[in-house]
């Protein structure tokens with residue numbers, strides 16, 4: 004409490020986080036409902052893992068030199084001395100849970116989904132938060148490219164259900180350790196003589212993770228990249244077949260895709276398939292976006308999703324329309340073993356819910372909030388008390404209701420009833436409360452009738468039908 008003349012501090016949500024207010028929840032819940040329904044239909048079961056994990060899980064799983072692990076994790080030591088991290092992504096925790104709970108003994112594949120929030124200490128800007136939400140899908144225990152295709156298909160179904168049909172999927176294969184290690188050597192040899200022309204970040208990437216040289220957004224690096232050897236040309240037979248089949252599935256399903264040989268993504272666990280799904284942001288939404296303030300983190304990768312075309316990265320002046328990476332993922336055949344399980348092929352992806360909701364809102368596709376069917380108006384103490392039973396009758400009958408129990412005057416309550424758009428008001432005064440009746444008022448005409456309370460549900464059902 005503020006003392007004497009001391010002014011109370013007014014708090015705001017921490018930088019890069021946001022509240023989802025009741026008015027926003029209508030859209031958020033509709034979106035989450037679609038995600039739950041699609042997941043369940045395609046045989047995915049919900050999994051929830053802790054908000055924090057052993058820091059080493061992400062170091063081992065996501066990779067020590069990735070931007071996420073090196074720059075963006077919220078890590079802390081507990082009072083007991085454990086090193087923990089707020090989860091920056093969901094795949095390593097789900098892989099850990101799969102191994103820890105012996106899910107390899109269940110019929111395979113095990114298909115899991117999550118709707119959770121994640122934490123990255125990234126530079127906040129439009130579509131990029133420090134706490135954000137993802138809808139994730141993971142298929143564990145299947146090596147066939149049909150699983151990669153299914154994950155992509157399920158994400159695109161959500162977009163189509165919401166009438167967002169102008170998406171494009173970028174796909175690439177980054178091979179397996181067998182084909183990647185000779186390729187890495189070739190790439191390193193190519194870049195060694197061109198180091199001087201690269202940006203500072205890329206000179207660092209050259210030492211730590213040369214594959215990431217392929218996704219830099221700096222123009223001078225993009226020029227050098229043009230003649231770099233491409234992994235797609237050097238895939239081993241197994242990876243080449245896997246990729247060819249995946250593309251065949253995508254074509255069969257008529258999913259619009261583009262090959263992006265420079266798509267490597269920002270997480271080290273990927274093998275073979277990597278993909279990213281883009282939508283265009285309307286120019287007006289971008290123009291309305293305030294420039295990110297300050298910034299205490301130099302990270303420039305789009306939420307770990309690293310493609311040269313990835314948008315929302317805030318580098319350079321905003322173009323007239325920008326593409327936004329809405330979902331991304333790939334195959335991770337070695338991750339489960341890396342976090343303590345048996346070797347298990349797996350793949351998956353995650354969709355950023357803030358970005359999805361933002362696009363829906365910008366394009367004016369916000370669902371209409373359903374109006375309550377009735378509004379309960381009470382007058383006097385007895386009516387207030389008796390009213391609860393009536394409200395329960397409505398709830399059990401599935402008839403929606405709004406009320407304003409804090410108000411006493413009938414006029415002000417009817418005004419609210421009008422504002423919320425309820426077609427019927429139920430008025431309970433002292434007299435009605437005593438003789439077991441209720442006044443049913445049709446809001447549009449003002450016509451009223453008094454009916455026994457035990458006939459209310461039946462009468463309402465009949466009237467609402469019309």
Ligand code: HAM
Pocket residue numbers: 091092093094123125130131132133134135136137139140141305306307308328329330331332333334350351352353354355356357358
């Ligand atoms: P990711 O590409 O880092 O992949 O994130 C997936 C999606 O989450 C992005 O496409 C973006 O829409 C959203 N996202 C990422 N960072 C932010 C942020 N800071 N603010 C708002 N939205 C963000 C992964 O996280 C992998 N675990 C996906 C995966 C699942 N791969 C295999 N299975």
